[in-house]
Amino acid sequence: xxxxxxxxxxxxxxxxxxxxxxxxxxxxxxxxxxxxxxxxxxxxxxxxxxxxxxxxxxxxxxxxxxxxxxxxxxxxxxxxxxxxxxxxxxxxxxxxxxxxxxxxxxxxxxxxxxxxxxxxxxxxxxxxxxxxxxxxxxxxxxxxxxxxxxxxxxxxxxxxxxxxxxxxxxxxxxxxxxxxxxxxxxxxxxxxxxxxxxxxxxxxxxxxxxxxxxxxxxxxxxxxxxxxxxxxxxxxxxxxxxxxxxxxxxxxxxxxxxxxxxxxxxxxxxxxxxxxxxxxxxxxxxxxxxxxxxxxxxxxxxxxxxxxxxxxxxxxxxxxxxxxxxxxxxxxxx
Numbered sequence: 001x002x003x004x005x006x007x008x009x010x011x012x013x014x015x016x017x018x019x020x021x022x023x024x025x026x027x028x029x030x031x032x033x034x035x036x037x038x039x040x041x042x043x044x045x046x047x048x049x050x051x052x053x054x055x056x057x058x059x060x061x062x063x064x065x066x067x068x069x070x071x072x073x074x075x076x077x078x079x080x081x082x083x084x085x086x087x088x089x090x091x092x093x094x095x096x097x098x099x100x101x102x103x104x105x106x107x108x109x110x111x112x113x114x115x116x117x118x119x120x121x122x123x124x125x126x127x128x129x130x131x132x133x134x135x136x137x138x139x140x141x142x143x144x145x146x147x148x149x150x151x152x153x154x155x156x157x158x159x160x161x162x163x164x165x166x167x168x169x170x171x172x173x174x175x176x177x178x179x180x181x182x183x184x185x186x187x188x189x190x191x192x193x194x195x196x197x198x199x200x201x202x203x204x205x206x207x208x209x210x211x212x213x214x215x216x217x218x219x220x221x222x223x224x225x226x227x228x229x230x231x232x233x234x235x236x237x238x239x240x241x242x243x244x245x246x247x248x249x250x251x252x253x254x255x256x257x258x259x260x261x262x263x264x265x266x267x268x269x270x271x272x273x274x275x276x277x278x279x280x281x282x283x284x285x286x287x288x289x290x291x292x293x294x295x296x297x298x299x300x301x302x303x304x305x306x307x308x309x310x311x312x313x314x315x316x317x318x319x320x321x322x323x324x325x326x327x328x329x330x331x332x333x334x
Contacts, residue, residue: 018050018065020108025063028107031098032114034058048226050110060117061096065110070226072111077152078225079103079113081145081202088144090137091118091221120213120220128259131244133219134212135263138204138240141222142233143268145202154205154229156288158190164291168298175294175311183287186322190284195232195277203236204228208243234274237264238281241330242289242317250316258331270332278327286318 019042026037035057043051050065066075079095083103086094093115095103105112123130154160165183172179204211206227213220245257264270270278293311300308324330 018108062115065112075104077150084148085144090144118221120215122210122213126244128255129217131256132259132263135260136267137219139264139267148202152229154231158194161291164295168295171298198232200232203231207240235281239285241282242286246317254331261332275327279324283321286314286321290314290318
């Protein structure tokens, strides 16, 4: 049975933007075969949805109310993908079907779904062994998702980055005086050189440490598929390099990168073109997260519900990749 992941004790996972009453929740759960509601509580922090832990006769589950950043029309892709991957043996959240067979209901005016739990905690300071496991899991996801029938374009590829940049460009100097010139130059390069024909399929697109849970060094599951889409597999791998292989001081950890890449290659090989394009993809991935953080940093009022993350963390990663000329600098052998 596929399951969702239990947060580390004291770890708050996603903000509650929409509150619900016991009466509303009871009526919603009447369409499920989960037994009686015993208790529920919201879990906090994050930027996307409202999550609650449910204790019902059948056990513990996660209830998710999808807020405005998640389009209702994308939910069949996200939930269907989780169901598909779980049936393929990938340990990830499994949506619970309602009595009528559907996966999505409505609660408090929001689309809502119930998904299952999995034990594990996310690593605050990932080690090389965990990076290797993440690489293996990512490649396994790519292989398992190859025959998923639905598709969703990546709204946060180069065209999407341009829109984010347009919304923050004129104030970028408030974060770093060099960003305007550097990012403008990168857009000229990306729009000219971004690859068009690399191996592609379903990718996770957001596989950061807080979306991967472990029991010790054993990976116990992948969560948060709400950025999943169709794009280059190597771009997903590049995102993992950005997410897992930099230390808190901004230094790139070659040992972790070698381990992550070795784990990936133990399941799925990379073509010559993917290897050649990896520095460009890593640079683009770093810019994507730089721009989303920059946009939020400049446009969301302080003290709001949304947790704003310092964009300078990814400015440093992006500038590192701007100096990389070969995938061998990530520890990828020819």
